Amino acid sequence: MVKILIKLSEELVAKPTTAEIILEHKVPINIITAHVTSKGGDYLVDIPDESLETVVTAFRKKGAMVTLPKLIEIDKDKCFNCGACVSICPVEAITVAEDKSVNFDQEKCVGSTCSACVEACPARAIKSVKQNNHELENNTH
Ligand code: SF4
Ligand code: SF4
Incomplete structure (x- = not known):
């Protein structure tokens, strides 16, 4: 598994962004921590190593910031x-x-x-x- 940090804007956090990506790409995304306000959200998630590129590309296409924490x-x-x-x-x-x-x-x-x-x-x-x-x-x- 690999952990990624996803930052969603105010607009994206108001939509079922993560659920859409799980359904579209059939990848398990396990939320470890979530800090969400009406201004946006930071999610630390676990995904399978082999899904890293797919998940990162999908979130970035929607306009999210994605980084790889050490x-x-x-x-x-x-x-x-x-x-x-x-x-x-x-x-x-x-x-x-x-x-x-x-x-x-x-x-x-x-x-x-x-x-x-x-x-x-x-x-x-x-x-x-x-x-x-x-x-x-x-x-x-
Ligand atoms: S970075 Fe250190 S203190 Fe923070 S969660 Fe990991 S082990 Fe715990
Ligand atoms: S020396 Fe460093 S790694 Fe070892 S117990 Fe103390 S704080 Fe933890």
């Missing part, structure tokens, strides 16, 4: 298990194992839409990384 990687050699990243993570993507080491669940992480742990780590053990080497052309809208 996820994070923890360098276990630098980490000294202080726990600062565990307490700051808003989605419990980082947890403490029985042996007191930290476990990271990439599926839960909302990546560069958050990045709180990257800033919080005193050992600079956490860095942002591209998702499965995916890249997107810049949005033309």
Whole structure:
């Protein structure tokens, strides 16, 4: 799966934009987070890797902005298990194992839409990384 961040304008957020794309292209789009106001909306969604181009093109054709957030990687050699990243993570993507080491669940992480742990780590053990080497052309809208 790959995570993409979709920004819908005031006009697009008032329409069933995501539902139309799911129906038209028969792709599963799993909404992870949504911040929606009457002025527009930001959606972080999960889609299958093989549907990335189809989904990005479909949203962009409708006038949406689409970007690819980075996820994070923890360098276990630098980490000294202080726990600062565990307490700051808003989605419990980082947890403490029985042996007191930290476990990271990439599926839960909302990546560069958050990045709180990257800033919080005193050992600079956490860095942002591209998702499965995916890249997107810049949005033309
Ligand atoms: S980037 Fe945010 S969501 Fe992801 S592990 Fe770090 S604190 Fe949690
Ligand atoms: S904040 Fe850094 S050093 Fe502390 S547990 Fe997390 S990754 Fe390890």
